[in-house]
Amino acid sequence: MALRLYNTMAGRKQEFVPLKPGAVSMYVCGVTVYDHCHIGHARANIVFDIVYRYLKFAGYAVTYVRNYTDVDDKIINRANERGISSKELSEEYIRAFNEDMDALGLQKPTHQPKATDYIPQIVDLVSRLIERGLAYESGGDVYFAVDKFPGYLKLSKRNMDDMLAGARIAPGEQKQNPMDFALWKTAKPGEPSWSSPWGEGRPGWHIECSAMSMDLLGPSFDIHGGGKDLVFPHHENEIAQSEGTTGKPFVKYWMHNGFVNINQEKMSKSLGNFFTIREILEKYDPEVVRFFIITAHYRSPIDFSDQNLDEAKVGLSRFYELLKAADELLARMPVPSRIPCPTIDDSEREIYDRIELLEERFIEAMDDDFNAALAIGHLFEAVRGLNRLIAERRFEQCPLSLAVLADGVKKLRRLGDVLGLFGSEPAAWLEKQKSAGLQGGELTAETIEALIAERKQARADRNFTRSDEIRDELDAKGVILLDSREGTTWKLK
RNA sequence: GGCCUCGUCGCCAAGUGGUAAGGCAACGGUCUGCAACACCGUCAUCACCAGUUCAAAUCUGGUCGAGGCCUCCA
Numbered sequence: 001m002a003l004r005l006y007n008t009m010a011g012r013k014q015e016f017v018p019l020k021p022g023a024v025s026m027y028v029c030g031v032t033v034y035d036h037c038h039i040g041h042a043r044a045n046i047v048f049d050i051v052y053r054y055l056k057f058a059g060y061a062v063t064y065v066r067n068y069t070d071v072d073d074k075i076i077n078r079a080n081e082r083g084i085s086s087k088e089l090s091e092e093y094i095r096a097f098n099e100d101m102d103a104l105g106l107q108k109p110t111h112q113p114k115a116t117d118y119i120p121q122i123v124d125l126v127s128r129l130i131e132r133g134l135a136y137e138s139g140g141d142v143y144f145a146v147d148k149f150p151g152y153l154k155l156s157k158r159n160m161d162d163m164l165a166g167a168r169i170a171p172g173e174q175k176q177n178p179m180d181f182a183l184w185k186t187a188k189p190g191e192p193s194w195s196s197p198w199g200e201g202r203p204g205w206h207i208e209c210s211a212m213s214m215d216l217l218g219p220s221f222d223i224h225g226g227g228k229d230l231v232f233p234h235h236e237n238e239i240a241q242s243e244g245t246t247g248k249p250f251v252k253y254w255m256h257n258g259f260v261n262i263n264q265e266k267m268s269k270s271l272g273n274f275f276t277i278r279e280i281l282e283k284y285d286p287e288v289v290r291f292f293i294i295t296a297h298y299r300s301p302i303d304f305s306d307q308n309l310d311e312a313k314v315g316l317s318r319f320y321e322l323l324k325a326a327d328e329l330l331a332r333m334p335v336p337s338r339i340p341c342p343t344i345d346d347s348e349r350e351i352y353d354r355i356e357l358l359e360e361r362f363i364e365a366m367d368d369d370f371n372a373a374l375a376i377g378h379l380f381e382a383v384r385g386l387n388r389l390i391a392e393r394r395f396e397q398c399p400l401s402l403a404v405l406a407d408g409v410k411k412l413r414r415l416g417d418v419l420g421l422f423g424s425e426p427a428a429w430l431e432k433q434k435s436a437g438l439q440g441g442e443l444t445a446e447t448i449e450a451l452i453a454e455r456k457q458a459r460a461d462r463n464f465t466r467s468d469e470i471r472d473e474l475d476a477k478g479v480i481l482l483d484s485r486e487g488t489t490w491k492l493k
Numbered sequence: 494g495g496c497c498u499c500g501u502c503g504c505c506a507a508g509u510g511g512u513a514a515g516g517c518a519a520c521g522g523u524c525u526g527c528a529a530c531a532c533c534g535u536c537a538u539c540a541c542c543a544g545u546u547c548a549a550a551u552c553u554g555g556u557c558g559a560g561g562c563c564u565c566c567a
Binding site: 028029030031032037038039040041042043044045047072073074156157158159161162163205226227228229230231232233234256257258259260261264266268292295296297299300301303307308310311312314315318321322325365371373374376377378379380381384387388390391392459462464467468471475480481482483484490491 | 494495496497498499504505506507508514515516517518524525526527528529530531532533559560561562563564565566567
């Protein structure tokens with residue numbers, strides 16, 4: 001089955017056929033760098049990170065461009081507030097963005113252009129739009145004339161008359177149509193500016209993305225992504241600018257990810273309910289955040305809450321618990337070269353089949369508009385099957401099960417990697433979750449280890465009263481003791 | 494007001510015509526000195542109403558409810 005994806009332009013899923021066979025060109029709107037990124041940015045970037053990874057996994061040569069918009073009103077205002085230059089401010093937040101994305105385990109895009117490095121291309125686009133009669137100069141500003149572009153609003157499927165009813169004209173703007181938008185703005189004193197045929201000025205919002213995407217990917221490319229909120233006006237305007245200039249179709253597939261809500265409310269600065277990525281990473285493991293985000297379909301809204309994050313952590317731990325157990329077992333019992341198995345019962349047969357078909361099912365899910373939530377469901381089923389092989393301990397009689405276990409773990413890691421998951425060393429990852437949970441509590445790992453040692457002696461003396469006291473005492477403080485053949489370990493509730 | 498989504502078990506979440514994946518929680522078992530992990534088992538007719546169809550969570554119409562965009566926004 002071929003990859004199908006939901007194209008906002010078509011309003012439905014379509015089969016993915018790249019412009020050039022075997023290659024994919026993809027542009028995703030990055031961030032305006034004037035503040036730290038929040039969980040919404042994390043979602044958008046993780047979603048497209050997975051698109052990027054999956055396309056590569058599917059065998060495409062992918063060129064992925066994600067930009068920085070480093071010239072904008074908000075940047076100028078924020079820089080003025082802080083008494084630093086726009087350049088200093090944007091560089092600071094570009095660094096912060098990269099730190100955040102690295103922490104979240106995102107792969108680097110092929111290109112990460114900055115708007116200010118593309119001023120000549122922007123000026124060129126604006127000039128061509130004027131030549132073609134799609135833009136006009138007005139008092140040093142240049143506006144795009146939306147009435148001159150017949151396809152305007154085709155992406156957001158709005159109606160011009162309805163839009164006009166609610167539109168407002170900002171004071172001082174001399175537009176032919178209130179819907180016209182700025183391509184170039186005259187610089188006010190003290191603002192960053194570049195010279196142009198229309199005087200000193202700077203680009204408007206939207207034009208930078210047309211310039212960067214077409215410069216790096218050509219006039220037409222395959223996938224353009226971003227948050228749902230960018231459909232109008234940002235992407236609508238990009239289409240107008242780009243197709244207005246080249247006369248060619250700009251983008252073949254438009255992909256938009258859904259929003260993040262906070263405790264069932266829209267996340268917004270006015271409500272004060274947004275979290276930056278760094279705040280979240282103080283509390284949650286980056287892989288837990290990623291796991292949480294991809295257990296929902298990328299177009300659905302997702303609710304960010306402590307409960308949901310905690311559940312994600314439990315779910316992800318389940319994978320790492322299996323990987324740990326399997327790694328340990330396989331280290332003790334290497335898979336023999338001859339793997340006979342005199343009798344295979346039905347339940348074993350079923351597990352073998354499940355592992356055999358795992359990759360196929362995973363691909364089937366991901367091919368259906370990147371249905372990672374379904375793909376993860378298949379991975380969970382594989383976990384249950386493999387845990388069962390381990391629990392049944394029939395490896396001596398049936399080495400084939402050992403081979404299946406080894407194969408299953410390998411597949412889990414390979415497919416997990418497509419989602420950016422399971423890349424950590426299991427024991428270390430699980431250990432990290434434990435120590436992270438202790439922070440701020442009264443217990444330390446040393447105290448716990450000391451109590452475990454005392455309990456070990458008590459159990460050796462068959463003093464189960466004291467043994468149970470220790471278990472209960474730690475339990476009351478949220479620590480659970482786990483006895484096994486190899487000794488006692490602990491974990492947090 | 495215009496446009497657009499969505500409403501599936503206590504919670505999260507797949508499923509867009511063929512008879513409801515998966516995870517968490519809960520309950521009953523196996524294992525355990527007791528536990529935990531793990532495993533086995535139990536646990537939904539899909540907001541409501543009407544219609545189309547041999548067949549609907551899936552299509553159509555309506556009702557109720559939630560949310561988003563229309564202004565900067567991932």
